[in-house]
Amino acid sequence: MKRALIWAGAGVLLLAVGAGIWQGGYLQRSVETTPAPSAATEDTQTETRSFAIRGVIEGFYGKPWSFEERLSMFDFMADHRYNTYVYAPKDDPYQRVSWADLYPAADAERMKQLVQGAENRRIRFVYSISPGVPAPLPGQKLTQEAIDRSIGYSVAADRERLKKKLEQMRGLGVKTVMLSFDDVASQMKDKDRGIYGTDLGAAHVELANLVLEEQRALDPEFTLWFAPTRYHGVKDNQYWQTVRAKLNPDIHVIWTGKEIVSPAIRSEEADQVAKWLGRKPLVWDNYPVNDFTYEIDHRPQLFLGPLEGRDADLHLHTAGLLANPMIQPEASKLALATVGDYLDDPKGYDPEQAWGESLAALRGVKDAKVLASMLAYARTSPVHAAPDARIAELIAAFWKDPAPASAATAHLRSEFERLQRLPVGLPTAVENKALLAEINPWVRKLAGQGEAGLLAIEYLSLPPEHAEKATAKAQLVGKLQKLQADPTKIGEEVLEFALEAVKK
Template sequence: MPISKTNQLPSTRRRAVQFGLSALMATGLLGLSPLAGNSQTPEAVAPPPPVIVPTPQSTTSLGAPVVLGSQVSLVVSPDTDPAAQALAQKILQARGVQVTINSPAAPGNGSKLRLGSGSRADITPAVGNSVPGKAEGYALLVTDTDVVIGGSDGAGQYYGVQTLKQLLAGEGAQTAVAKLAITDSPSMPIRGAIEGFYGAPWSQQDRLDQLAFYGDVKMNTYIYAPKDDPYHRSQWRDPYPAAKLAELKALVDASTANHVRFTFALSPGESVCFSSQADRNAAIAKMQAMYDVGVRAFSIPLDDISYTKWNCSADQTAYGAPGSGNAGKAQVDFLNYLNSSFIKTKSGIFPLQMVPTEYSDVRPTAYKQQFKTLQPDIVIMWTGTDVVPPKISNSDAAAAAAVWGRKVFLWDNYPVNDFGQTTGRLLMGAYAKREAGLSTSLQGIVSNPMNQASASKPAVIGVAGFAWNDGAYDAASTWRWALAYLAQGSANQGNPALAAALTTFADLNYAAPTFGNTFWLPQAPALKQLSDAFNAAPQTASLAAIKDYADSMVTGAPLIRNQLADRIFVQDASAWLDAEPLWGRALQKAAAAVEAARAGEQNSATALVQQSQAAVDQARAVKITDKKNTWSEKATPAPKLGDGVLDTLISTLNNIVTKTSNFALNSPEVKVSGVEPGTSFTGPKAVDGDSSTRWASNYADNAWIQVKLTQSARLDSVQINWESACASAYKVQTSPDGVNWTDYPVDKPVCGVQTVAVSASQPIGFIKIQGIKRATSWGYSIFEIAAYGKAA
């Protein structure tokens, strides 16, 4: 699926992309207060605390940072969580700090890190009653003599150390820690990701990297549900081969080391006979095999199946004719049996999860009515008010809880890119448009990431931040932090140049489409702001910021390739990194052409336009060949970067130099064959100059749109910015009078921006885009149509 209030500083103060305090240390602005055994002189004024993601529930600054020095005593006891202890040693040793392990009875000398239960005798006096009385909570206190982390449980200790990692700066004897008091616990009990997309499943390397990443950002759940694993879905009855089972056990072990629940999903809906005891036994046998390798969380997804037919005649006998209500009854019986006969018989196991067939709305139906008899401890997953919802509000979640009879668990289909509208896209925008307060209505959230695992991290970090503390979540600052997190590498050190390169790259990959041919996140918002500022005064506006952005595109891609420690990301984004510097060069040349024209150097300006157009052609020739996605298994689409913003800006700049105008812009008359039923995607929206609005046609191959030009012109080209619902065959037509037409067939239609050359030999008054064959089951959808040329 799919295919088918805190003491933290305000968000305006929390926007640095540096981690910890390393930037302040580098500039000498950081005053250091020593821990015991060190001799630095403290400064009186404390700097603001560093950005921490996820945002803690309460953060109080206690003064200037303190020096840990080159030796730290890690004070532990039998109640210390092993994963937390291992992580504490790792993060300190990575900074060149020598760590000795001591007990509370003999804590050692010098700087101390006390780590354990919040009720431990040497921890309670420091943190008092600040350790939250809920799962996964912790209190962290930095004093002049100790760093103290007390957890409500092992996971809380582990998350306290993850927070400490973000407070550290410097190396060796200069290793310092921000002087803070933090009390923290998650707002939602379930936070994580589900590998639930269609297309090539993640590799074992991908999954191991993801599990470590989830631990970093305090996510506690990974659901194993790859649609293309046959033993998960189509061959669900068959046991896993020994080699594959060993791989799964390695994932379970890695999950445990990172305080992540490995949740095994079994998806039998395509072939199960719900009333069959043999099939019920087969499901239990499969779950038992996973239990034996350490799995303690299970899910039964029944998504993307039909309930208009039974898979066996026995279900017809048991439940009656196939249909919504009877399907619900059969599923509830099956789930209740598995819950009673397996889940409730095991120790240390989490509640059973399930995905209903009607997973994406809040309408009361005969199917949902049957779930009133589902055992109350079974957790129901829900994708929002649509398969890919543009937003999720508190009222939406409350309606879902009402219709299902319990708080639901959100399966959020972002940043998944396995459906047609995402063809050629990486979805790297901020996690947004989820309303603060959802923690009161949801049991938790899991993100469904992309087939490109590491490229999903910026969006998934947003999910982690929101699920941990939705009341204090800031989408923009968390997004910037996520890109800096990618840039820091295994040494946990800031890399501002690399973070800037990733920020430009992610801006060009910001757009997020819904399942219904609209975008809930806009494309390239930073570049769009620069473009809008230029278009407001194209004859006089400065090009400096646009040139800086273009330079970042040209230099950023090789920087990412050469310096990014996350090599999986580089592999994921390879085609997009190939295209980015070519598009950047096109933008560089177009901006330089305008500056040359302004200086009266027309020959130079014309040459620069030609170079810009050549770079555009090179960029459009880049193809995605990795076959990871459903849309690249049998095709090689072009990677989309800033489409509708970047390419439009380049055309605008070049057209200023060539003195061509867009004679379709704000046309006085637009005629169409029809509009998509139930929408307001009318014809004039294709010529309003806004690449976020569009015309959507009626559902017909021969649908068309006709535009009257603002004045008679000698046209050179017509440019169409197609939405994903594009044409596999179409033609452009021109006419002097709207009666007699000249055809310009398009040999190789593309989804995205396509420029079609037309003759400038005679004045043109009208253009038409005539569909021949749709590429999707939808109608045609066009963001913008431009007709470039000179006045007749």
């Protein structure tokens, strides 16, 4: 969803899978089936092996995915046993800033096709609408225009505008809406302050209850979800007190874990939050989302490793889990495939096995080993803090025996040469052009660091009195300056090695 701000197929394939049959992207079992859950069944499926709601939420800041990218994601989701997609791109103006504006005819038709495309793959389509005041991003200021465009929670005309927008969405086939107040500012309009004072939660909850009542009167199958402004943590607060006391119990409430981007999500934490919310939380898992590396860190990063740190029985303590992907849809599929495995069978989930299977199944990969040599450097993430152990061992061995003819030097040089060749080697190993385009900035950065590593080894191999020593150092320093000017982040351990070499 949010960035980590403080504020973020069509043919039928038959394949035996354990006790079931893999058919058209759905695991058909004699004991249990996994269709997209209805509102009436979500909370009664707690004894199955899977999460009831297994979703992807397009909830990041940045360029929204295209129509074609979403349809491709639906195919992928069906193949990996997901049953829910949430449309919540922060930078779709009709979803957030211009929430009250109806989609123009052409855009509405595309939205209708998306809804139908999801349903054709047995995926529930959830539409998020965020009518509050958008919280400004770092470096931005809250404008009066943003305040003016936001909803007056108690203003009849604004409530009517919201009703008309939701009527449009129902007309396009949407039956589940998420009323989203995540990442909104606390400002309220004068009339609202006169009614709610500073109790933002009361304004949000009253509106949510009204929306559910009105929309269910028009469509008994309508379902409402709720993304609160207080969406992380495990301690009670006034906002949650209002939610548990007044929010209709049929409404699922979003929670991202102990943190906005949570390294781990534990069942006991979910149980505690369930008490504060008055219902099991619906987890919005901010992995593998990477928008915060752009807007907060200003060092864009890919998170390509498997999901880790989620309890094996979390499905028994939550209403479901929605994974927030990266800005890059194709690259996201590496991690999302492992998330799908976890959601389908959390007790049997093995991150390393799932990651290997994810890579092997990735579309358009002819030689997984070449791609794997890059992926190892893109595994460091909020759920996996440790850098690649293998390169750490190669570097440590080199510092113990940096002699030019040593085995340690030969092994480290071979690794750096492999990195340097990635821009040439990957296009021959991977036919997925969309994936190559998405990861290209990080491939180039990694190749440059490989070159820096080779320059560092060459510099260190020269004795102090050698005539080329100063020239070698100057080349290395120049390369490092270029690399440090490139904000993309990957393989920091290689860069640190080269920087340490300069000091020698």
